[in-house]
Amino acid sequence: MLLNFEATNDQAMDMTPEDNSAVLLDCDSKPTLSSDSGLIIEETGNSVDGDIVSNNTDQETSLGQERTLPILQKIMDLSSNIEYLKKEHRVLSDQVKDMNSDSFLSPEVLGILKHLNNQYGLLKTKYLEEYSERKRLYNEVIELKGNIRVFLRCRPLNQVEVANGCTSVVEFDSSQENEMHIISSDSSKKQFKFDHVFGPQNSQEDVFAQTKPVVTSVLDGYNVCIFAYGQTGTGKTFTMEGTPENRGVNYRTLEELFRISRERSKIMNYELYVSMLEVYNEKIRDLLAENSNQPSKRLEIKQAADGMQEVPGLIEAHVHGTEEVWELLKSGSRVRSVGSTNANELSSRSHCLLRVTVKGENLINGQKTKSHLWLVDLAGSERVGKIEVEGERLKESQFINKSLSALGDVVSALASKTGHIPYRNSKVTHMLQSSLGGDCKTLMFVQISPSTADLGETLCSLNFASRVRGIESGPARKQADPIEILKYKQMAEKLKHDEKETKKLQDNLQSLQLRLAAREHICRNLQEKVRDLESQLAEERKIRLKQETRAFASLSIQSSSLKQAVEKPKTERKPPLGPSKLRLPLRRITNVMPVPSPTLPQKSVSTKAFMMASTKGKENNTLRTMKAAPNQKAFLQPRRMSVAVRAPPTTAEFLKPKRRVSIATLRPEPSLQMTTPLHTSSSHFKNGSAIPRPSFVRGQRKARYSSLFSPLPELKNTSETTPTVMRSSSKFMGSPPIQPGSWKPKHPTVVALQRKTLVWSPLKFKAMTNYRRPSLIPSQPSTDMQ
Ligand SMILES: Nc1ncnc2c1ncn2[C@@H]1O[C@H](COP(=O)(O)OP(=O)(O)OP(=O)(O)O)[C@@H](O)[C@H]1O
Numbered sequence: 001m002l003l004n005f006e007a008t009n010d011q012a013m014d015m016t017p018e019d020n021s022a023v024l025l026d027c028d029s030k031p032t033l034s035s036d037s038g039l040i041i042e043e044t045g046n047s048v049d050g051d052i053v054s055n056n057t058d059q060e061t062s063l064g065q066e067r068t069l070p071i072l073q074k075i076m077d078l079s080s081n082i083e084y085l086k087k088e089h090r091v092l093s094d095q096v097k098d099m100n101s102d103s104f105l106s107p108e109v110l111g112i113l114k115h116l117n118n119q120y121g122l123l124k125t126k127y128l129e130e131y132s133e134r135k136r137l138y139n140e141v142i143e144l145k146g147n148i149r150v151f152l153r154c155r156p157l158n159q160v161e162v163a164n165g166c167t168s169v170v171e172f173d174s175s176q177e178n179e180m181h182i183i184s185s186d187s188s189k190k191q192f193k194f195d196h197v198f199g200p201q202n203s204q205e206d207v208f209a210q211t212k213p214v215v216t217s218v219l220d221g222y223n224v225c226i227f228a229y230g231q232t233g234t235g236k237t238f239t240m241e242g243t244p245e246n247r248g249v250n251y252r253t254l255e256e257l258f259r260i261s262r263e264r265s266k267i268m269n270y271e272l273y274v275s276m277l278e279v280y281n282e283k284i285r286d287l288l289a290e291n292s293n294q295p296s297k298r299l300e301i302k303q304a305a306d307g308m309q310e311v312p313g314l315i316e317a318h319v320h321g322t323e324e325v326w327e328l329l330k331s332g333s334r335v336r337s338v339g340s341t342n343a344n345e346l347s348s349r350s351h352c353l354l355r356v357t358v359k360g361e362n363l364i365n366g367q368k369t370k371s372h373l374w375l376v377d378l379a380g381s382e383r384v385g386k387i388e389v390e391g392e393r394l395k396e397s398q399f400i401n402k403s404l405s406a407l408g409d410v411v412s413a414l415a416s417k418t419g420h421i422p423y424r425n426s427k428v429t430h431m432l433q434s435s436l437g438g439d440c441k442t443l444m445f446v447q448i449s450p451s452t453a454d455l456g457e458t459l460c461s462l463n464f465a466s467r468v469r470g471i472e473s474g475p476a477r478k479q480a481d482p483i484e485i486l487k488y489k490q491m492a493e494k495l496k497h498d499e500k501e502t503k504k505l506q507d508n509l510q511s512l513q514l515r516l517a518a519r520e521h522i523c524r525n526l527q528e529k530v531r532d533l534e535s536q537l538a539e540e541r542k543i544r545l546k547q548e549t550r551a552f553a554s555l556s557i558q559s560s561s562l563k564q565a566v567e568k569p570k571t572e573r574k575p576p577l578g579p580s581k582l583r584l585p586l587r588r589i590t591n592v593m594p595v596p597s598p599t600l601p602q603k604s605v606s607t608k609a610f611m612m613a614s615t616k617g618k619e620n621n622t623l624r625t626m627k628a629a630p631n632q633k634a635f636l637q638p639r640r641m642s643v644a645v646r647a648p649p650t651t652a653e654f655l656k657p658k659r660r661v662s663i664a665t666l667r668p669e670p671s672l673q674m675t676t677p678l679h680t681s682s683s684h685f686k687n688g689s690a691i692p693r694p695s696f697v698r699g700q701r702k703a704r705y706s707s708l709f710s711p712l713p714e715l716k717n718t719s720e721t722t723p724t725v726m727r728s729s730s731k732f733m734g735s736p737p738i739q740p741g742s743w744k745p746k747h748p749t750v751v752a753l754q755r756k757t758l759v760w761s762p763l764k765f766k767a768m769t770n771y772r773r774p775s776l777i778p779s780q781p782s783t784d785m786q
Pocket residue numbers: 154155156200230231232233234235236237238239344346347348349378379380381447
């Protein structure tokens with residue numbers, strides 16, 4: 001009979017001894033393996049019918065055998081089974097070996113597995129990189145939009161809730177760290193999204209890890225505000241303050257600030273100050289004030305010059321280490337107003353505000369910053385009916401709810417971007433004004449309870465938080481130290497003033513330079529003019545010499561002819577025109593005093609000379625006579641003789657000054673007393689009460705020199721004397737010294753330059769230097785000149 005091993009085996013196992021006893025098996029029968037690895041048991045002698053001879057002896061023996069047979073049989077069966085199982089194990093092991101080495105773990109498969117493993121690792125790192133990059137970009141967008149970041153934190157169910165059979169209505173998706181769902185009573189789910197979601201399993205470390213980047217930006221000069229909002233008993237104080245075993249955001253923040261400031265000590269110098277206050281029943285109380293149980297002075301919120309809210313008189317404790325901070329926080333928390341409600345045994349009955357002021361100074365560029373970090377634990381929103389409060393607690397609750405509803409109004413106004421934001425409706429909103437709508441980084445923790453019993457309150461908190469998340473307050477900006485700003489403002493004003501002064505001085509300088517240039521130009525022109533005049537004078541002298549020679553000659557002829565024609569007694573004869581008034585040769589202007597004429601008064605001689613000249617006056621004859629003059633002394637005759645050759649003038653014309661040069665017409669200033677060497681002698685006589693000689697020629701010279709030197713102040717002051725410059729060199733060798741205010745320019749260009757406010761410009765100056773104004777005195781003789 002052929003049996004399948006498994007079936008046989010199973011059957012064998014299930015067989016009872018009675019069954020076994022019924023079956024006689026040949027001990028020698030051995031299991032053999034079939035070709036298909038099945039077990040075949042050959043029945044080799046189980047048929048005993050007709051082969052066994054019965055006798056008594058044999059019967060006893062057979063009875064004893066019958067008793068031992070089933071046991072033996074069983075042993076045999078089991079041993080054969082063991083044998084069989086061993087064999088089967090061997091076969092299967094061989095098969096597994098074959099599979100391992102041959103087919104399943106072939107090198108190709110291993111290679112593919114390796115490759116897939118590497119790819120998986122790469123994708124994982126890529127995903128993580130992308131994830132952090134997305135988060136960074138998201139944070140940047142939030143910062144640019146100025147959105148208030150909102151973190152949700154859900155506490156675990158407490159013992160009371162568990163005992164009451166409350167279940168959790170909050171569902172978290174571990175793959176989405178910023179999403180959560182609320183399961184409503186009708187089993188529908190409502191999704192809420194926040195910047196981060198912390199479940200009951202998240203620790204204080206997890207929370208601070210996400211908060212750290214925001215709080216530490218206070219060291220970079222940003223104003224930061226973190227506040228916890230939520231229903232009473234949801235863990236606001238736990239998140240912000242924590243417990244000695246599980247310290248909260250406040251302590252961890254200061255610890256981190258100290259750590260970073262130590263790290264940056266080579267570049268930055270930081271000073272940290274801590275203030276702690278509470279708003280209880282709409283009154284501000286300093287929690288760090290000594291004897292804070294006593295009624296303290298009234299603190300009010302004022303707006304500082306930099307637009308931030310300040311509380312004058314609030315204590316600012318300078319802190320140097322975390323231990324000091326912890327002590328301060330503990331002492332502040334101790335005096336905080338807390339009370340017991342049926343929602344929270346130690347419920348905060350006030351809004352607690354911790355302010356950290358950071359003063360930073362950059363040791364490299366000296367830039368200073370002053371920024372604030374506000375850490376706010378708001379009082380819990382609560383339904384008065386639900387928590388069954390009365391008396392003082394009821395009053396507290398009403399104040400709390402009023403201020404929280406004011407916060408809600410502010411958030412609604414900010415979210416809808418209305419013009420007026422009602423910040424001043426409560427102390428808290430007034431205090432957080434710049435944090436909610438200003439240029440600071442704001443983070444809100446919305447705390448919720450997971451309990452089904454608090455579903456309504458939880459939904460209210462979540463809706464409020466979603467509205468807060470929608471507020472766009474504009475990007476945050478770094479805060480410079482107000483003292484620094486003031487210093488820079490003063491510096492800017494001083495700079496402006498200095499610039500004005502510099503401009504004024506530049507203008508003055510420019511006008512002086514222009515005046516100088518104008519004067520130099522005048523001087524140059526005058527020098528040229530003097531040279532021209534000198535040459536003209538020389539020419540004139542030459543001509544006059546010729547004329548006088550001619551006149552002298554003609555007179556000599558006339559006198560000799562008269563002598564011959566009319567015989568007169570010798571006594572009547574006129575004395576010859578002697579060298580009574582010798583003149584120096586007219587070569588150049590000199591200081592040498594001329595020798596005064598000792599002889600006849602000029603007037604009588606000149607009159608007679610004029611009369612004689614009128615009778616004759618033939619120039620050709622004069623010239624001839626001149627040529628025939630015996631010696632040079634004759635050329636040094638008094639000037640009257642030379643004038644006599646001209647046409648006889650009328651009495652009025654006689655004394656009229658002759659206009660000879662252009663200078664006389666340019667500056668006809670009769671009042672100006674300019675002298676020549678000749679005039680000096682005349683003045684001398686004048687001063688000595690002598691009668692001045694009526695020489696119009698000298699008058700002409702006087703006018704000419706007056707015009708020449710009148711613009712020079714030195715000459716004006718010394719009008720009665722010859723100028724020093726003239727005396728020393730008789731030429732204008734340089735600019736005359738300027739006495740301010742002693743000379744008023746009269747030339748229109750100079751006057752215009754003086755009056756005009758000039759703006760300094762190198763181009764202008766260049767243009768001006770190139771510009772040649774017309775000379776005060778024309779270089780070519782004009783029609784006025786003769
Ligand atoms: N995440 C949390 N893990 C463990 N326990 C928490 C957590 N959050 C809150 N608790 C516990 O819940 C209780 C209430 O917390 P807490 O006092 O901080 O609430 P609250 O919101 O500040 O209440 P109130 O507004 O009344 O002051 C505390 O005993 C606190 O230890």
